[in-house]
Amino acid sequence: MNKPRLVLSASPHLLGADSTPRIMMTVLLSLLPVVAAAIYTFGPSAFLILCASTLGALLPEKLVGKQGSLKDGSALITGVLLGLTLPPGMPLWMAFLGGFFGIAFGKLIFGGLGQNAFNPALLGRAFLQAAFPVAITTWPKTGGPWMALRGDNFALPLMSPQVVDGTTGATPLGLFKFEHVPTSTSSLFFGSTSGSVGETCAWIILLCGLLLAWKNYLNWRIPISIFATTFLFTGVLWLIDANHYPSPWFMLFSGGMMLGAVYMATDMVTSPTTNLGCWIFGAGIGLLVVIIRIWGGLPEGMMYSILFMNAFVPFLNRATRPKVFGAPSRAELRAAKRAQKQEDQT
Amino acid sequence: MFGKDFFKHGVHPPEFKELTAQEPTRRIPFPKEIILPLAQHIGAPAVPLVKVGDRVERGDKIADAGGFVSVPIHASASGVVTKIARAPHPNGSWSEAIHLEVDTWSAQEPRPRIISNWQENLSPKEIIDAIQQGGLVGMGGAAFPTHVKLSPPPEQKLDLILLNGCECEPYLTTDHRSMVEFPDRVHLGTRILMKCLGVQKAIVGIERNKPDAIEIMRATVPSDLDIEILPLEVKYPQGAEKMLIKAVTNREVPTGGLPMHIGVVVQNVASVATIAEIFETGLPLIERILTVTGRGVRQPRNLIVPIGTPLEDILQACGGFAEDAAEVIMGGPMMGIAQGNLRTPILKGTSGVVVLTTEDVKPKDVYPCIRCGHCLDACPVFLDPQILGSLGLHQDYETMMEHHLSTCMLCGCCSYVCPSRIPLSHIFGVAKASLRSQGVRV
């Protein structure tokens, strides 16, 4: 009998088909329609911003990341996601800086993929929000020729953008918060409003999210609990005073809610590992978004809510670990303790 | 009292059972040499009763139980003891074994040892002794001496015999064939168990992917016995004792406890069939049904092989290796152990031989953990393999114990689902071995 060279590997000898690069690539592919919609809406500016933030994210990964860590595609996703959250008219150097900061200080400092505590794309954006509060809230007007730039993309590095008055618009959330002008849900849903590069077209993001959830590449509990909490909380407020508070549909489809709930909050590394944890995590984000949007100083709170809840993830993971099979339940433990105490007393 | 037909979590790997599910069992020619390791079961190894040069007949006891948690070993063929020396053991080590040179022209007729009229003549105690003397161990893979499971402490009340016909490991069809071909033996074995334990109720749990087995078993249930055939969800590791109990009765075996502590005795269907054989034919456990399968073997088959047959002869009987065969596994692909030596013998607890191809074993890149949580969703005992894995990589075994490492049964679900291909169950195995060497019970 012929005897082949035998392999000796550890069990299990059968592995599932999913792999980390495959997950990353699928997420990236699912982002393509979102990117396409962004370019359709905002023209070349959107494309430039996405390129700049992606380059910014790839550079530190290439310089100091582990050998071959570019291959897993995670830095690429961070870059694209960051680009999608920025206003299209922002100077490119800022987008680049955001990507660089997000990866260098949000991810590599923790040891690279899988180790970071905060979503690197959002951390990059939070950095930009804190560093350049004006540039990141300067939104272009909708409409106009497709080829035109939507702002001063080509401002020199470290220099301020030259904003021409009259070309700036306002996001639906900003309009609501500061001028109390609501935007119709249909224009939010189909993306004809002003806003960040990739956040205006709700239905495309939702579809891509459904695809990812079906592939089990995102934990559907997170977006569902975010949506449910936001909807219920706003709904209650809206029923109390419909003139003062926005409608729950408006809340759900405006701003970065869709992009954040589908792509940011579900980042595997920075969301809880337990399902119960995911429910709480999502509910926390939903609550915070409503609180910040309605009572806070900023019109949009998605980014901060997710970052804030990111910080709770290690804690949630610990607190929501399921009861191990065969171990006594909490109630049983309590009963045992009580019995012990009684025994001690007698 | 009864739960659902499934437990929570677990995985569903591709089954590959179609390769052998319809293959009837067949005998193979006796090999030239039979190797019988003294430690074929959990517990103390057996003590040899023969010396080099002794002639033994098929079915003779050649080694006696080394204690209560131990069973004798019987010659699985007539022949001459050539040596008692170290031989490759399926667990990867070398261990003491009795080597038999098989008589070429022997009829291999066993000496009759029929236990007549056991129903009237034997007390439960005597039945259990007979089972021990028959060398019986769990044949599903764990090889736990059967009589130990049947000897609960006197104050423990048992109310259910649970027959494990799940066979959740992919590829394997051993139990499947036992049930299809020998349903009466399974029922007879159940009858014996019920008598000796004084339990009135038995349930046979069978995964739904074996409809023929379910049907045949149902059709053959003796009218005077309360045996229920329960179809179960197809899910790995449905056949793990604790999972099966949870699925059928919704009871949880407490950490560190045994099924008997919650009133249940679980037996593999093949073991039960062998119990019947002991009392029916008088033959001890000297042969077993074995699935030889995988795309790396030319003719996947279900065989009846003498215990101690080397792998080589078994593969020979199945047409040998295919062109691209690459890995030989004893047991199922999820928990089985890869073999490097083809002289390794089949043991009482070996439920199958799976030969994988180069394609199946292609090395895969390992990536950092991305905390996707899939392992938590897969772990049937609700551990946090993600934390355990990272602790294991830092060799922080003590903290691993705090995270219930001892509950882990190395089923491999976490490794199976891990998209980063982190060998989690291997890490846990190493941790357990290291802790055990320090005398920690895990």
Next chain:
Amino acid sequence: MSQADQPKSASAASIVLTLCFAGVLAGLLLVVVYQATQPRIQAYKDKMLKLAVEEVLQHPASYQTLYLVDGKLTPDLPAGSSAHDFEQVFHGFDQQGHSLGFALVHARAGFQDTVRVIFGYHPQTGDMLGMRVLESKETPGLGDKIEKEAWFGEQFSSCTLPLIGVKAGKGTGDRHEVDMITGATISSRAVIRILNEAFTEWNPLLQPLAEEEQP
């Protein structure tokens, strides 16, 4: 530290004595420094307040400090109390002794922390004379423009209370409108709200005093 280094245990009396001595010494030193610095500090504080009051009342010839005592504004403090126990209003007069208006200090939560504002206005017309942010911790480069950008403060001198905020350049020329700072809407609104709140709170008290001539 080795045992030999350890000073031998001191008696309770010496401990108390040392502490008392140190306390007295410290107290003495502090009193001296306090006496030396206090006049300058107080003078600076008064000067800053005076400057602010004069600015928001558009340089009155003189002004008078009124204290809110038991719901009434009086220029005299009750005996045995100090000035900072009461809320204060500054009443400005021109050279002829005619009332110009009142200056008020009011504070409220801003974007980061409390924003404290002083402003002057005429209680009958509601016309404002001036506004200045005394204290704020708003975002540098954005919210702090309410304090740092001159035009923001200056525009108030041509406004009439109560105010409404409008986007810069979108106003209709109404005297109730205030241009907000682009990107710092919250901080701008905080200022506007402070002024409106102070207006509703104080106007009933100030209205009757508006005709008063300089005593």
Next chain:
Amino acid sequence: MGDLIWILLSTMVVNNFTLAYFLGLCPFMGVSGRVETAFRMGMANIFVLVLTSICSWALNTYVLDYAPYLRLISFIVVIASLVQIVEMAIKKLSPTLFQQLGIYLPLITTNCAILGLAIFQTNREYNFFQGLFFALGAGLGLTLALVLMASIREDAERAAVPAAARGMALVLIIAGSLSMAFMGFAGLGSAA
């Protein structure tokens, strides 16, 4: 009441003592290795902060009006003796609580959050209840920051942190990120 709640929330998240005012950094850096310890430290801090608030309010109202230059000395003396008394009282009343909190109490004396509270409370001329809510908010904020930091650090301990970032550098950058995350609450209560 709204005023009090604003003080509480503002001190807890908007102007978090640790992440925005840099007060109590010593325990934040030193005692944030384990969640359990961090939590207990936070609890001990809340307790002492509330007591300090009451004491400094009393001092300000009844004593220091006449000698403002003694403010700092009297605060620090009062805090030190307060901690001492609390320690003794707990030891006497509840030995188990003492076991849990005992070692953290002396550490609190040199914690600038306590003195900071007293000084801020004085500068802002808070009355008794405002001071109480201020202390409560400060303590809760401190505990929140501590526990979050500790849980993130526990995870980071097993991460492959690059050698140059190990230790305080990483802790500071996590703190910076946390501080950024807390910035989202700015303006809370100012818009409505």
Next chain:
Amino acid sequence: MRETTPSEDFLRGVWKENPVLVQMLGLCPALAVTNSVENSLAMGIATFFVLCGSSLFVSLLKHFIPHEVRISTYIMIIATFVTVADMGLEALVPTVHKALGAFIALIVVNCMILGRQEAFASKRPVGRSLLDAAGSGLGFLLALLMIGGVREILGSGSFLGHPLFGPHYEPWVIMILPPGGFLTLGFWLLGMNWFRARKQQRRVS
């Protein structure tokens, strides 16, 4: 304890055992007031003054202070000097005093100062104690300037109030906000660790 030379006493605190960058002491003022070079300078000098003053007094009085109450006495001495510094700053440079706010008073709980008293001034002669205090104070000032420098240059585009990059510079506002403090110090530590590791590697190879 090994005998040290006077220059060692002085230099140790400046760099090798820098209170902020190495010993991580006095972080509260090092981060809270370093949003501009001017504030850093003022805080550094105030701390320097308090440290030298209290070291001088502690060293002078060390034989009269009973061991049991030494900490309370030190704190009292420190608090006195801080109050003096506080009032002095308010009288002389009121704008700086306003910018530093409560953090001047908080010098009292700067563990660095108490640490120097306990570790050095209470055991050594007056001159040495002063040298040690001056070294540590200088090190503290240096660290504050390093942090304040980065924060002002990036955060306002200026140094000591002088614009560096022209009128079109876009300031990184975050640097003068609280996160900027944490990030800047973290960045300095990161750089120093990296540099040290590289130096060590060179020495090995």
